[in-house]
Amino acid sequence: MSIISRFAPSPTGYLHVGNVRTALVNWLFTRKNNGKFILRIDDTDKVRSKEEYVTQIREDLKWLGLDWDEEFRQSSRIERYAEVQNHLIKEGRLYPCFETAEEIEIKRKMLLSRGRPPIYDRAGLNLSKDDIARLIEQGKKPHYRFKLDTSSNIEWNDLIRGKIHFEGKNLSDPILIREDGSMTYMLCSVIDDIDYNITHVVRGEDHVSNTAIGIELTRILSGNIPKFAHLSLLKSKEAKISKREGGFDIKSIREEFIEPITVSALLARLGTSVSIEPEQELGVLINDFDFNSHGKAPAIYDFEELVRLNHKILTHAPFKLVEETLTKLGINIDENFWESIKGNLTTHHDALDWAEICQTELEPIIDKNDADFLKSCSDLLPQGSWNENTWDEWIKIAKTNTDRQGKTLFLPIRRAITRRESGPELKHLLPLLGRDKVYQRLNGKKA
Numbered sequence: 001m002s003i004i005s006r007f008a009p010s011p012t013g014y015l016h017v018g019n020v021r022t023a024l025v026n027w028l029f030t031r032k033n034n035g036k037f038i039l040r041i042d043d044t045d046k047v048r049s050k051e052e053y054v055t056q057i058r059e060d061l062k063w064l065g066l067d068w069d070e071e072f073r074q075s076s077r078i079e080r081y082a083e084v085q086n087h088l089i090k091e092g093r094l095y096p097c098f099e100t101a102e103e104i105e106i107k108r109k110m111l112l113s114r115g116r117p118p119i120y121d122r123a124g125l126n127l128s129k130d131d132i133a134r135l136i137e138q139g140k141k142p143h144y145r146f147k148l149d150t151s152s153n154i155e156w157n158d159l160i161r162g163k164i165h166f167e168g169k170n171l172s173d174p175i176l177i178r179e180d181g182s183m184t185y186m187l188c189s190v191i192d193d194i195d196y197n198i199t200h201v202v203r204g205e206d207h208v209s210n211t212a213i214g215i216e217l218t219r220i221l222s223g224n225i226p227k228f229a230h231l232s233l234l235k236s237k238e239a240k241i242s243k244r245e246g247g248f249d250i251k252s253i254r255e256e257f258i259e260p261i262t263v264s265a266l267l268a269r270l271g272t273s274v275s276i277e278p279e280q281e282l283g284v285l286i287n288d289f290d291f292n293s294h295g296k297a298p299a300i301y302d303f304e305e306l307v308r309l310n311h312k313i314l315t316h317a318p319f320k321l322v323e324e325t326l327t328k329l330g331i332n333i334d335e336n337f338w339e340s341i342k343g344n345l346t347t348h349h350d351a352l353d354w355a356e357i358c359q360t361e362l363e364p365i366i367d368k369n370d371a372d373f374l375k376s377c378s379d380l381l382p383q384g385s386w387n388e389n390t391w392d393e394w395i396k397i398a399k400t401n402t403d404r405q406g407k408t409l410f411l412p413i414r415r416a417i418t419r420r421e422s423g424p425e426l427k428h429l430l431p432l433l434g435r436d437k438v439y440q441r442l443n444g445k446k447a
Contacts, residue, residue, distance in 0.1 A: 001199060002035060002036065002199070003029075003030055003033045003034075003035030003036070003199050003200055004030075004035055004036045004038065004196065004197055004198050004199045004200070005026045005027075005029065005030045005035060005036075005037055005038070005198065005199070005200045005201070005202060006026070006037070006038040006039070006040050006192075006193075006196070006198055006201075007019075007022065007023040007026050007027070007037070007038070007039055007040070007061075007068075008040040008041075008042050008189065008192075009023070009041065009042065009057050010042045010043070010045065010048075010049070011041060011042075011043050011049045011050060011051075011053035011054045011057060012045060012048040012049055012050070012053065013053060013249070014053065014056055014060075014249035014250065014251045014252075015056070015057055015060045015061075015249060015250045015251075016248045016249045016250065017234060017248050017249075017250070017253075017263075017267060017301055018204070018233075018234045018248070018301075020060070020064070020250055020263070020267060021231065021234055021267040021268075021270065022202060022203055022204060022231060023061065023066060024064070024066065024264055024267050024268055025202050025229075025231060025268070025289075026200075026202045027066045028268060028282075028285055028286050028289040029200070029202065029229075029289055029291070030200075031286050032286050032287070032289050035199075036069045036070065037066075037067075037068050037069050038068060038069065038070045038071070038072070038196060038198075039058075039061070039068040039070070039071040039072075040071075040072060040073075040074065040192060040196075041054055041057070041071070041072070041073040041074065041075075042074050042185065042188070042189075043073050043074055043075045044074045044075060044078075044182065044183065044188060045182075046182075049075075054073075056251060060250040060251065060254070063250075063254060063260050064250075064260045064263060064264055065260060065261075065264070065282050070196075072196075074188050074192065077188075077191075077192070080191065080195070081183055081187065081188050081191055084187070084191050084221065085144075085176075085177060085183065085187065088146070088176075088220070089144065091220075092147065093146060093147050093220055094144040094145070094146060094147070094176060094177065095124050095125055095144065095145060095147055096124055096127070096132055096142035096143070096144055097123070097124035097142060097143055097144070097145055097175075098124070098127075098135050098140050098141075098142055098143075099123070099124075104120075107120075107121065117170065117172075118172065119170070119171070119172040120145065120172045120173050122147075122173060124145060125147070141179040141180070142179070143175050143177055143178050143179045144175070144176055144177035145173040145174060145175050145176065146173055146174050146176045146186075146187075146213070146216075146217060147173055148168050148171050148173055148213070148216055149168050149216065150168045150169040151168060151169070152167075152168035152216060153165065153166075153167055153168070154166040154167075154168065154212045154215050154216060156211070156215065156225075156227075156228055157227075158228055158229060158230055159200075159202075159227060159228065159229035159291040160229045160230055160231065160232075160291055160294045160296070161205070161208075161230050161296055164208065164211075164212075166209070166212040168216070171209070171212060171213060174186055174213050185210075186210060186213060186214060186217070187217070189214070190214050190217045190218055190221070190223070191221070193214075193218070193223070193226060194218060194221060194223030194224070197224070198226050199224075199226050199227065200226055200227050200228075200229065201226045201227070201228050201229070202228075202229045202230075202231065203229075203230065203231065204230065204231050204232075204233055205230040205231060205232055205233055205296075206233060207230065208230050211228050211230070229291055229294075231271070231294065232271045232294070232295060232296055232297055232298050232299050233298045233299070234267075234270065234271070234298070234299050234300075234301050235298045235299070235300055235301065236248070236300070236301055236302070237300065237302060248301070248303075250263070253303075253306070256307075256347065257347035257348050257349040258306060258307070258310050258347065259310055259313055259314070259347075259348070261279060261280060261281065261282065261313060262306060262309050262310040262313050263306070264279075264282060264285060265277065265278065265279045265285065265309060265313070266301075266305065266306055266309055267301075268285045268289070269285075270299040270300075270301060271294060271295055271297070271298075271299030272293040272294050272295065273293045273295065274288060274293050276305075276309065278309060278312035278313040278315070278316055279313070280313065280316065280317065280321065307346060307347075310346060310347060311345065311346045314342050314345045314346075314347070314348070315342055315343045315345075317342060319334075319335040319338045319339065322338065322348065325348050326338075326348060326351060329348060329349060329351075329352065330352075331348070331351050331352050331355050332355070332359075333351065333354075333355055333359075337354075337355075337358075337432065338351075340428065340431065340432055341354045341424070341428065341432070344424055344425065344428055353423055353424060354424055354429070354432070357417075357418045357419075357420075357423070357424070357429060357433075358429065358432045358433055361446055361447060362418070362419050362441065362446065362447065363419070363446045364415070364416040364417070364419065364441040364442070364444055364445070364446070364447075365415040365416065365419050366412070366415070366416050366444050367412065367415075370412040370416075371444065373402060373404060373412060374412055374413065374416050374442045374443070374444075375442065375443055376398075376401065376402060377394075377398050377402070377413060377442055378438075378439050378442035378443055380394060380397045380398055380401060381394060381435055381438060381439055381442075382394055382435075383435070386430050386431045386434065386435060387431055388427050388428060388431060389427075390427070390430050390431065391425075391426050391427035391430050392427065394430075395409070395410075410426075413426070413442070414426060416441050416442050416444075417429070417433070417438055417441050417442070
């Protein structure tokens with residue numbers, strides 16, 4: 001059997017780490033099995049769906065290296081959905097209901113207050129044709145619920161959570177058609193999965209009950225039931241991650257100059273038994289993918305962990321992998337320069353600081369009270385070739401031969417050499433600058 005999976009984002013906001021993790025797991029699983037990966041844009045929400053989000057979704061997936069074999073938009077399939085909707089109404093599996101949202105909420109609260117599950121009482125099924133006609137004449141618009149088989153047992157062997165079982169009598173008939181005639185996620189998604197021969201559905205555990213209803217609906221429509229895998233939810237330290245909360249979207253992460261492989265290396269193994277390592281390519285993640293490694297407990301996402309991993313990845317990154325990115329950022333350095341600084345970078349953008357200090361002519365900042373001190377330090381600069389030990393050798397001599405130490409020793413030197421009060425460690429900068437340039441800056445000369 002050829003594996004076909006899909007990622008189905010809604011273009012009502014930017015992709016966040018939670019749904020990107022779902023996309024990544026689908027993609028890794030499918031690519032490992034040489035299957036087909038489909039991008040489905042769930043854009044039936046005409047009010048909230050925006051074309052700018054569709055564009056950003058595509059860009060973010062491409063940035064991550066997640067390609068797809070086919071793409072379609074639900075908005076192009078409205079006629080197909082209407083055809084199935086009419087069939088289900090004709091068969092009596094979709095029935096009209098007229099309760100308002102407030103009335104439904106009152107019923108729900110009354111059931112909960114009695115310690116009973118908030119299952120819809122199927123009042124709509126008791127309406128006669130005359131009742132329905134009268135309510136419509138009064139200006140009321142029906143919504144339609146899917147009539148579940150209360151005697152059915154719905155079971156599947158989840159690829160992550162094991163055997164899952166629902167009894168139809170414990171499920172509430174879901175609303176599939178809203179009052180305004182629009183269809184809910186459930187109906188469109190099931191129709192798409194049937195029509196596109198989806199073999200595996202991978203999504204968050206918050207969809208488990210939806211899956212039970214989806215299986216029942218698929219049976220009614222004589223479709224092939226796919227296999228399911230429900231990922232543990234991704235949470236931050238404070239709360240559940242949401243695209244509406246902000247701070248977790250891929251667009252923002254990109255703006256922080258985090259590497260795409262860093263995002264994938266972290267999200268692919270969060271919530272699994274596999275250790276998070278500074279991988280350099282997606283191929284490693286594909287080869288290592290296994291649903292059996294995924295746990296059921298919520299996985300914790302921490303942006304600081306992403307930053308730390310990014311540092312590790314850059315530390316091991318060969319120049320050929322970063323050269324194009326550095327050039328796009330306007331950072332023109334060679335392989336030797338990269339090898340000298342990469343262990344001190346958190347992001348690619350940090351290399352800009354190093355390049356500006358080492359490659360640009362700088363006018364040193366020297367306080368008049370520090371001029372003689374800095375000239376004395378320049379006369380103490382070691383001769384010969386410099387390495388990362390040069391700084392320690394030089395500063396020990398400077399301490400011995402001047403009356404300064406601590407901040408009064410280090411800060412004037414840093415200002416003169418870099419024009420900054422903080423930045424890259426001087427022990428790493430000195431070999432890149434060279435003796436002549438350091439000597440001139442310590443003596444107040446532009447170099």
